[in-house]
Amino acid sequence: MMRFLVFWLVMFIMACNPQSNETLDREEEEAHIIKKSDPPVAIVIHGGAGTILKEHLSDSLEKRYLFVLDSIISAGHQALEEGEEAVNVVIKVISAMEDSPLFNAGKGAVFTNDGINELDASIMKGKDRSAGAVARVKSIKNPIQLAHVVMERSNHVFLSGDGAEQFAKSQGIEKIDPAYFFVQSRYDALLRSKEKSSVSSVTLSEDEKFGTVGCVALDKNGDIVAGTSTGGMTNKRFGRIGDSPIIGAGTYADNQIGGVSATGWGEFFIRNVVAYDILARMLYRNVDLEQAAREVIFNVLEPHGGDGGVVCLDKDGNVAMVFNTAGMYRAAIDGNGIKQVGIYEMD
Amino acid sequence: MMRFLVFWLVMFIMACNPQSNETLDREEEEAHIIKKSDPPVAIVIHGGAGTILKEHLSDSLEKRYLFVLDSIISAGHQALEEGEEAVNVVIKVISAMEDSPLFNAGKGAVFTNDGINELDASIMKGKDRSAGAVARVKSIKNPIQLAHVVMERSNHVFLSGDGAEQFAKSQGIEKIDPAYFFVQSRYDALLRSKEKSSVSSVTLSEDEKFGTVGCVALDKNGDIVAGTSTGGMTNKRFGRIGDSPIIGAGTYADNQIGGVSATGWGEFFIRNVVAYDILARMLYRNVDLEQAAREVIFNVLEPHGGDGGVVCLDKDGNVAMVFNTAGMYRAAIDGNGIKQVGIYEMD
Numbered sequence: 001m002m003r004f005l006v007f008w009l010v011m012f013i014m015a016c017n018p019q020s021n022e023t024l025d026r027e028e029e030e031a032h033i034i035k036k037s038d039p040p041v042a043i044v045i046h047g048g049a050g051t052i053l054k055e056h057l058s059d060s061l062e063k064r065y066l067f068v069l070d071s072i073i074s075a076g077h078q079a080l081e082e083g084e085e086a087v088n089v090v091i092k093v094i095s096a097m098e099d100s101p102l103f104n105a106g107k108g109a110v111f112t113n114d115g116i117n118e119l120d121a122s123i124m125k126g127k128d129r130s131a132g133a134v135a136r137v138k139s140i141k142n143p144i145q146l147a148h149v150v151m152e153r154s155n156h157v158f159l160s161g162d163g164a165e166q167f168a169k170s171q172g173i174e175k176i177d178p179a180y181f182f183v184q185s186r187y188d189a190l191l192r193s194k195e196k197s198s199v200s201s202v203t204l205s206e207d208e209k210f211g212t213v214g215c216v217a218l219d220k221n222g223d224i225v226a227g228t229s230t231g232g233m234t235n236k237r238f239g240r241i242g243d244s245p246i247i248g249a250g251t252y253a254d255n256q257i258g259g260v261s262a263t264g265w266g267e268f269f270i271r272n273v274v275a276y277d278i279l280a281r282m283l284y285r286n287v288d289l290e291q292a293a294r295e296v297i298f299n300v301l302e303p304h305g306g307d308g309g310v311v312c313l314d315k316d317g318n319v320a321m322v323f324n325t326a327g328m329y330r331a332a333i334d335g336n337g338i339k340q341v342g343i344y345e346m347d
Numbered sequence: 348m349m350r351f352l353v354f355w356l357v358m359f360i361m362a363c364n365p366q367s368n369e370t371l372d373r374e375e376e377e378a379h380i381i382k383k384s385d386p387p388v389a390i391v392i393h394g395g396a397g398t399i400l401k402e403h404l405s406d407s408l409e410k411r412y413l414f415v416l417d418s419i420i421s422a423g424h425q426a427l428e429e430g431e432e433a434v435n436v437v438i439k440v441i442s443a444m445e446d447s448p449l450f451n452a453g454k455g456a457v458f459t460n461d462g463i464n465e466l467d468a469s470i471m472k473g474k475d476r477s478a479g480a481v482a483r484v485k486s487i488k489n490p491i492q493l494a495h496v497v498m499e500r501s502n503h504v505f506l507s508g509d510g511a512e513q514f515a516k517s518q519g520i521e522k523i524d525p526a527y528f529f530v531q532s533r534y535d536a537l538l539r540s541k542e543k544s545s546v547s548s549v550t551l552s553e554d555e556k557f558g559t560v561g562c563v564a565l566d567k568n569g570d571i572v573a574g575t576s577t578g579g580m581t582n583k584r585f586g587r588i589g590d591s592p593i594i595g596a597g598t599y600a601d602n603q604i605g606g607v608s609a610t611g612w613g614e615f616f617i618r619n620v621v622a623y624d625i626l627a628r629m630l631y632r633n634v635d636l637e638q639a640a641r642e643v644i645f646n647v648l649e650p651h652g653g654d655g656g657v658v659c660l661d662k663d664g665n666v667a668m669v670f671n672t673a674g675m676y677r678a679a680i681d682g683n684g685i686k687q688v689g690i691y692e693m694d
Contacts, residue, residue: 129618129651135588136507156587157614160483161508163586239510240503241482248595248620267504271476273595276620277627284631304476 034077040317040335041080042218045073045093047103048211049263049309052327054344062343065102065329070341072096073331076217077339086219087125087148090227094121094144097213098229101183103329104211106142109181109231111190117181118232119143120245123151126224126253133245135160139175140168144229147245149173157247161239186234193235212244214261216253216313218335224315226251226259226275233266242266248276257283258315260293263328264301264308272300278312289314293322380684381424387664387682388427389565392420392440394450395558396610396656399674401691409690412449412676417688419443420678423564424686433566434472434495437574441468441491444560445576448530450676451558453489456528456578458537464528465579466490467592470498473571473600480592482507486522487515491576494592496520504594508586533581540582559591561608563600563660565682571662573598573606573622580613589613595623604630605662607640610675611648611655619647625659636661640669 047069057065076093080086098106109117121143122133132151135158140146149171150159159167165175212230219225228251230244243250243266250266252275253259260275269275274296281292293310301308302324309323309330317335321328321342331341394416404412423440427433445453456464468490469480479498482505487493496518497506506514512522559577566572575598577591590597590613597613599622600606607622616622621643628639640657648655649671656670656677664682668675668689678688 124618131618154585155614156585157617158588158593160586160588163584167585237510238501238503238514239507241505241507246505246593246595247617248593248623252620267502270504270594271471271478273599273620273623276595276623280624280627280631284627 034074034333034337034339036335036337037081037220039220039222040218041077041220042313042317042319042333042335043073043076043080043089043093043215044311044313044319044321044332045069045076045097045213045215045330046261046263046309046311046321047097047213047329049307049323049325049328050211051325052329052343057343065343066341068100068102069329069331073333073339073341076215077333080217080219083220085221086217086223086225087123089217089219090123090215090225091144091148093215093217094213094227094229095142098142098144103213104231105213105229106231107181108183108186110186110211110234112232113194113235113237115190117178118236119230120232120241121147121227121229122245122247122251123147123225123227124247124251124253124259125151126226126255126259129254131157131247131251133158133247134164135241135245136239137161137164137168138178139165140173141176141180144227146173147227158245189234212250212263214251214263214311216259216261216311218259218313218315218317222255222315224253224255224259224313226253226261228261228263243269243274246270248273250275252276252279254279255315258289258313260310260312262308262310264323264325265306268301268304268306269308272296272304272306274301274310278310282314289318290320290322293320297322297324381421381680381686383682383684384428384567386567386569387565388424388567389660389664389666389680389682390420390423390427390436390440390562391658391660391666391668391679392416392423392444392560392562392677393608393610393656393658393668394444394560394676396654396670396672396675397558398672399676399690404690412690413688415447415449416676416678420680420686420688423562424680427564427566430567432568433564433570433572434470436564436566437470437562437572438491438495440562440564441560441574441576442489445489445491450560451578452560452576453578454528455530455533457533457558457581459579460541460582460584462537464525465583466577467579467588468494468574468576469592469594469598470494470572470574471594471598471600471606472498473573473602473606476601478504478594480505480594481511482588482592483586484508484511484515485525486512487520488523488527491574493520494574505592536581559597559610561598561610561658563606563608563658565606565660565662565664569602569662571600571602571606571660573600573608575608575610590616590621593617595620597622599623599626601626602662605636605660607657607659609655609657611670611672612653615648615651615653616655619643619651619653621648621657625657629661636665637667637669640667644669644671
């Protein structure tokens with residue numbers, strides 16, 4: 001146990017420290033066998049999808065993303081190998097991504113039109129389809145942890161706004177100063193977005209629309225857990241809620257089938273119940289995970305005008321990472337111990 | 348057009364006036380043919396499900412419910428027969444139910460723990476899977492109308508709280524004094540619920556948990572629209588959001604399959620993506636509407652511990668009204684012109 005904690009701490013410090021990434025392999029896509037366990041464990045994560053082009057990322061930033069994705073997926077996988085429960089791994093992995101300013105969740109959250117950060121998250125356990133979600137919280141450092149407490153300690157699935165924060169307080173979860181979430185580059189993005197908005201009301205670029213983190217894990221007990229967390233949409237108004245806290249749209253898990261976490265233009269994911277639809281196709285039509293995910297992204301989401309992606313795994317430890325955008329920050333280690341880490345479009 | 352408006356006005360006045368129900372047939376379940384059109388039109392509504400037992404309703408209150416359900420379903424059906432679009436019929440039907448103090452939506456909304464009324468609603472068009480939803484609005488007379496405006500005039504699907512009200516203002520939708528929603532019997536229910544809560548924190552009766560209105564309509568163009576509206580859960584806290592505004596859980600429509608509106612213990616409807624799952628079973632497994640609805644309510648929702656019901660119709664005008672509670676306020680006129688109006692458990 002102590003060994004696990006030390007490992008986790010090292011991973012976390014590394015993930016938060018971009019200076020220590022110089023030794024990273026420069027290949028965008030890595031694929032090598034880590035370890036194959038029986039029963040299989042598997043884990044898959046994303047850090048958002050969008051117009052992520054190689055020419056937009058400096059070499060050092062690209063390395064930083066790859067390093068963080070690699071560190072997190074490796075630590076998460078090792079925890080599963082050591083017998084950690086999927087629910088704990090998903091919470092720790094997403095918390096680490098929330099704590100990184102690289103991703104639009106937690107510390108890296110984008111700003112609303114009012115110049116504040118509003119965070120959404122959800123988590124679901126495939127064992128009993130229990131779920132917890134929060135929307136529009138402003139002073140909770142790790143929304144995924146609050147979503148978990150909603151799942152475990154309330155009669156509700158979905159709490160929002162000040163009410164969700166009151167619930168957090170009632171459960172002894174500390175509030176933090178919302179100033180914690182301030183990241184200059186995110187604030188600059190708000191100012192740019194507002195400048196554009198003065199010309200036209202619908203000029204958000206894809207980069208500004210997208211941004212989410214997510215994780216799905218399968219543990220040695222055969223339990224599948226999925227979670228998603230986001231800082232929402234730059235310059236968002238009117239108390240908009242996207243797909244991340246919506247069970248069925250942004251997150252779903254069922255031990256008999258698999259688990260999904262989505263990222264992208266949330267409205268289209270809600271309208272097409274993307275996360276659940278992937279699993280429904282597997283269950284009712286007996287198609288495999290990769291095919292189900294591709295059908296939903298390319299034959300349903302895309303024709304409706306939606307952009308984004310999903311990471312998912314099935315009960316046998318197969319993983320799929322499917323998106324129709326230029327890129328998606330992603331990593332996986334499947335049930336055969338095959339690791340993949342990537343940013344740009346698949347070949 | 349004028350004729351339609353006059354008809355609607357008469358229906359509305361009748362629906363709001365319990366004194367004019369003396370001529371109502373006393374049979375609980377009515378089934379007679381209204382009219383069969385080609386292409387078929389169909390409509391189905393619910394006014395909530397729960398522990399609705401004959402011994403709990405006075406004769407006059409039972410008649411009042413049956414009269415209102417009958418009036419609304421007949422007016423909605425006539426509008427469809429006259430060529431009105433499904434989206435307009437659903438909005439008018441749900442608005443009429445919101446305006447009635449009989450149902451937990453709009454005027455009849457239950458009170459939150461804070462002694463206020465927070466309203467949720469959603470609407471979805473099966474033609475293009477466009478959708479709009481609002482949660483936790485406090486000064487909008489007809490939340491279903493705001494959900495419709497979100498669908499038609501915003502880039503978003505789901506707006507919440509004060510932000511949703513700001514959006515309403517930006518669209519010229521008038522705010523009303525929240526005192527409009529005050530209904531003594533609902534306030535008394537809050538006081539009773541709080542009294543119980545002081546003894547145990549989980550003592551809400553089913554009657555207090557449930558309460559929603561919904562409508563699904565199929566028009567002459569083959570367009571299917573579904574909508575749902577609720578005043579939430581008596582004594583609710585922490586900004587809880589139930590299934591009514593969740594696309595996939597409380598509401599779904601797809602012209603190629605059918606449409607669903609749900610009512611019941613929202614958390615279980617969210618966790619099991621009830622509305623979409625019914626349609627997914629029809630699409631992917633080719634089961635009929637009634638079977639799909641029964642599978643989801645009795646084989647999925649109930650084993651998970653959930654209670655409630657759904658009203659739904661398919662693209663051919665078949666309707667189904669399925670629930671696992673003692674009763675569900677409901678009415679339908681299917682594609683063959685068969686009318687059903689009921690309150691208690693099906694025989």
